[in-house]
Amino acid sequence: MIGRTASRFGLVADVHANLHALNAVLSTLAEEGIEEIWCLGDVVGYGGDPEECVAIVRERCAGTVRGNHDAAAVEAALRASFNPHARAAIERQADLLSREALEWLGALPAVLELEDVVLLHAGCADPEAFPYVLGADDAERELEALPGRWGFYGHTHLPAVWRMGEDGVVEGLPCDPSGTAPLDRPGRYLANPGAVGQPRDGDPRAACAVFDRDGEELRLLRVPYDVAGAQSSIRRAGMPEVEALRLERGL
């Protein structure tokens, strides 16, 4: 395992088996000259192309942490907490995934510590509980436990930036989902690039981010992609129709 990130690297989260969105995001990161990309989990679930997305993430990303859908694809007992359509989707995906892909998903680490950078899917205080960081209280719990200066997470599918100052006070920072967020003040940061494969902030474009560790700055990117193609894949794979419909609204 690589012990430290490049000084400038890409972040992708919540791919959710959306091959069309993943390819669009990877093209954009390539155009940006990004060579190193890290994945914040949930490679599978919801979308129509789980096996292909696993293969691409395995090959292209320097490392991947385990999301709740990745874990549930492997362990059926973990699907109990899913809502009915998410459960139907992950059951179908488990059938579509090769044994090799399932083994890879099952072996992913919950958290990756790369010196001052920490990668996680939902939380690091209790990673297996897959908590949602939606408010300052949630962010405070995670920032207190964060074993590094910058933590990057997914799971909520919502771009966000949180900071804990040296006085322990946590604040949510204004976050333009296709803008730049400086992460350069004293203290610790927790940031979410948004979802590649199933954005939920009302913008259907795929999300990803570039972190400049030396410049201490996060750039959030939104990338248009072939939503109709992703919807066709979902229908062809026999996923619930709701998963196709929500993509065009980004919800």
Ligand code: ZN
């Ligand atoms: Zn997710």
